[in-house]
Amino acid sequence: MIQKMNTNEYIDKYLTGQITDEESAQLLDWVKESAEHKKEFDDACRLWYLLQSDKFNSDKAFEEFKQKTKKKSIIIPLWQKISAVAAVALIAIVSLSILSKTDVNTITIQNTEMAVQTVSLPDGSTIYLQKDASVTYPEKFENGSRTISATGNIFCEIFHNESAPFSLTDNDLHITVLGTSFQVNTHDSVFVFVETGKVRVSAGEQNAVITAGERADWNNKKLICSKNTEVNLLSWKTGVLKFDNTDLQSVFTDLSRHYNCTFSYTKKCSDIQNYKLTGTYQDLSLEQTLQMIELAIPDIHYDVNGSEVVVSNSK
Amino acid sequence: MGTNNSQERTEKEWNLLFKSIYDEYFKKLCVFANSIINDEEEAEEIVQGIILKLWEQRENYDTIENLTSYLYRSVKNSCINIITHNKIEEKYKSETWFALKAMEIQATEKTPQEEQDEHDKQEANLRNAIELLPERCKEVLTLSKFEGKRNKDIAEELDISVKAVEANITRAFTTLRKILKNN
Numbered sequence: 484m485i486q487k488m489n490t491n492e493y494i495d496k497y498l499t500g501q502i503t504d505e506e507s508a509q510l511l512d513w514v515k516e517s518a519e520h521k522k523e524f525d526d527a528c529r530l531w532y533l534l535q536s537d538k539f540n541s542d543k544a545f546e547e548f549k550q551k552t553k554k555k556s557i558i559i560p561l562w563q564k565i566s567a568v569a570a571v572a573l574i575a576i577v578s579l580s581i582l583s584k585t586d587v588n589t590i591t592i593q594n595t596e597m598a599v600q601t602v603s604l605p606d607g608s609t610i611y612l613q614k615d616a617s618v619t620y621p622e623k624f625e626n627g628s629r630t631i632s633a634t635g636n637i638f639c640e641i642f643h644n645e646s647a648p649f650s651l652t653d654n655d656l657h658i659t660v661l662g663t664s665f666q667v668n669t670h671d672s673v674f675v676f677v678e679t680g681k682v683r684v685s686a687g688e689q690n691a692v693i694t695a696g697e698r699a700d701w702n703n704k705k706l707i708c709s710k711n712t713e714v715n716l717l718s719w720k721t722g723v724l725k726f727d728n729t730d731l732q733s734v735f736t737d738l739s740r741h742y743n744c745t746f747s748y749t750k751k752c753s754d755i756q757n758y759k760l761t762g763t764y765q766d767l768s769l770e771q772t773l774q775m776i777e778l779a780i781p782d783i784h785y786d787v788n789g790s791e792v793v794v795s796n797s798k
Numbered sequence: 799m800g801t802n803n804s805q806e807r808t809e810k811e812w813n814l815l816f817k818s819i820y821d822e823y824f825k826k827l828c829v830f831a832n833s834i835i836n837d838e839e840e841a842e843e844i845v846q847g848i849i850l851k852l853w854e855q856r857e858n859y860d861t862i863e864n865l866t867s868y869l870y871r872s873v874k875n876s877c878i879n880i881i882t883h884n885k886i887e888e889k890y891k892s893e894t895w896f897a898l899k900a901m902e903i904q905a906t907e908k909t910p911q912e913e914q915d916e917h918d919k920q921e922a923n924l925r926n927a928i929e930l931l932p933e934r935c936k937e938v939l940t941l942s943k944f945e946g947k948r949n950k951d952i953a954e955e956l957d958i959s960v961k962a963v964e965a966n967i968t969r970a971f972t973t974l975r976k977i978l979k980n981n
Contacts, residue, residue, distance in 0.1 A: 491975070497898060499968040500836055507894040514901065525905035527975055532829060532906045533920055534939070534971060538946050539842060541824035545817060547846065552853055694847065709883045 494524060498531040593617035594635075597742075597768075599720055604631065608649065611638040613719050614743045633667065636740070638720050640664040641680075656701055659683040666717060668740075673701040676711055715741065722766040731755040731783065734776070735794070742769040742790075749795040755783065812856065819849060823866075826906065827873050830899070834877040834891055838948045844880070848872045870903065927977040931970055938966040 493510045496502040502510065514524045594600040594612040602610040602618055606629055610618050616635025629649040641649045641660045649660040651667065658667065658675060665677040675684050676698040683692050684699045689706040693699050698711045715737040718724045724741055726734055732755055735746045748755070758780050764772045773785040773792065784797035807815070824845060831841035848869065852859070862868045874896070891899075928939060941947045941955065942963075949967075953960045 491972075495968065495972045495975070497895075498902075499964070499971060500833060501968075502895070504892040504894065507892060507898060511894050511897055514898070521901075524901065528902040528905040529916075529920065530924070530975060530978065531971060532826075533917075533924055534943055534967070534974075535829045535832070536825040537943050538838060538948060539825045539828035540946060541820045544824050544842065544846060545820040548816065548820065548849060548853070549813075551850060692851075707883065708879075 490520075490523070494527045498527060588622040589619055590622060591617060591619040604629075606642055606649075608642050609640045611720050613637065636666070636668040636719065636743075638664070638666045638678075638717065657685040659685070666720075675699045676716055678717065713737070719743075724764045724772065726760045726762055728759045728761050731758045731760060731780070734760050735792075738769070738772065738792075742772075744769060744787075744790040744792055746792045746794055749793060754796075755794065758783065815859075816849070816853060819852075819865075823869055824849075826903070827869055830870065830903065831873050831877055833899070834874070835880055838950070840880065841877075844873060844876045848876060866907070923978055924974070927974050928970075930977055931973055935966050935970040935973065938963055939970045942967060 490510075490513055493502065493506055493513070496506065497510055510524075514520050592600070592602050592612070594614055594616055597614055600612045602612060602620075604610065604620055605622065605624050608629075610631075610633070612618060613636040616633065616637050618631060618633040618637060620631040630652070631650075632652045639651070639660070641664065651658045651660070656667070656673065656675065658665075660680075660682050664679045665675060665682050667675050675682065675693065677693050677695055679695050681692060681694045683690065684706065686701050686706045687704065691699050691706055691708045693708055696711055697708060698716075699706055699708045714725050714727075718737065719741045724737060726737075729737075735755075738744070739746055760776060760779060762775070762779060764775060767775070769792070770787055773787065777784060782797060784795050786793040786795070827845040827848070828838075828841050831844050832838055835841060835844075851872075852869075928936060928943075931939065937956070938952060941952045942949070947955070949960050949963045953963045956963075
């Protein structure tokens with residue numbers, strides 16, 4: 484039982500989000516006790532609602548809703564599509580094979596170069612491939628479905644078409660796209676990141692719908708959704724690496740994804756987590772970026788050997 | 799299954815239906831979501847997401863038996879998901895807390911006409927009472943209620959912490975309740 488003098492305080496604490504579980508239970512009992520108590524509680528709730536509700540604008544929200552539910556249209560001009568396909572054909576290994584189930588020719592493109600490769604799909608959607616990534620798609624999308632498969636780190640810009648859902652599979656994940664751009668990485672860690680729009684990710688029996696700014700990680704047979712906090716997640720595609728007081732260990736993680744390389748350390752450099760880096764690096768090679776970082780942090784030296792970087796302490 | 803109705807609605811009718819959902823529920827759902835996760839922007843995004851989902855699955859609209867409880871339940875689940883996945887500071891709310899919430903929701907839910915009359919009356923009383931608040935409280939509350947600013951933006955504008963904004967709103971609320979009760 485709450486003392487009369489405390490009830491007001493409990494109601495205030497409840498409405499302003501400071502009540503403890505125990506106090507909640509006491510307050511609940513008190514409110515249920517009599518019609519008078521209930522009225523006092525109700526009045527306080529209404530007042531709180533009056534103070535809180537005008538922060539949220541339903542008209543503005545409805546306008547946004549109308550924008551979002553409008554039908555989307557295709558914007559990329561045809562000549563761009565053709566040049567992209569031509570460029571891909573020059574540098575890619577293109578192989579044609581016949582799918583066993585149907586008679587549709589499929590095309591597989593694997594990027595063996597450092598530069599990001601762009602692949603245009605028959606429906607005008609665009610796939611960006613990082614080094615070692617590959618995509619397989621039918622020469623022509625038929626029967627109202629658009630299904631492709633891919634491995635490695637890829638980024639997709641998919642044209643919205645309600646009547647022909649777009650889906651992408653790799654060994655573990657199955658992604659259904661509801662018109663969007665997103666990144667799939669099956670290279671080092673398996674995840675899907677959505678830049679715009681919305682995708683449905685299925686893995687095993689687990690399902691999740693993720694929207695712009697969110698990612699789904701497939702880890703130890705578990706699908707975990709979260710807001711993305713890594714600023715350099717798409718750096719390999721945009722060419723821009725940004726660091727803001729980032730510790731070197733995290734810098735190396737981002738670099739290894741960006742350049743598809745690995746980092747190893749000599750015995751003497753155990754203190755790299757003590758160094759912080761701030762700076763923006765655009766369209767540089769791995770060697771150039773490391774040189775710039777060495778200028779900023781002269782204590783640490785890098786030796787590049789193919790796609791392996793050996794980090795040592797130059798002191 | 800009343801799926802026939804869903805298919806019979808024209809695009810215009812759908813638009814009107816969703817407009818009425820926004821008018822009736824949007825603010826309430828946002829206040830509800832915000833009370834669970836204490837993040838105004840996120841709260842609004844969650845509610846938008848849920849209405850968008852309702853739109854995308856509108857062929858099933860008429861199979862929803864009770865729209866009010868459907869919406870509140872969806873918002874509650876999304877909020878709990880966010881607390882779990884994003885490891886935000888807010889802790890889980892207990893079932894007792896949600897029982898209080900259910901009563902609060904009932905208290906603020908009335909037939910539109912009653913609501914409008916009551917709302918206007920309360921709004922007028924409130925304006926008078928706000929004049930009696932201490933200066934800082936009044937300032938914070940004016941920005942929050944009448945200019946519809948988010949706590950985060952108020953904090954920036956007045957160069958104080960978000961916690962201080964929340965504390966001022968709490969204080970304003972406590973004082974207002976006392977003033978209005980004595981009227």
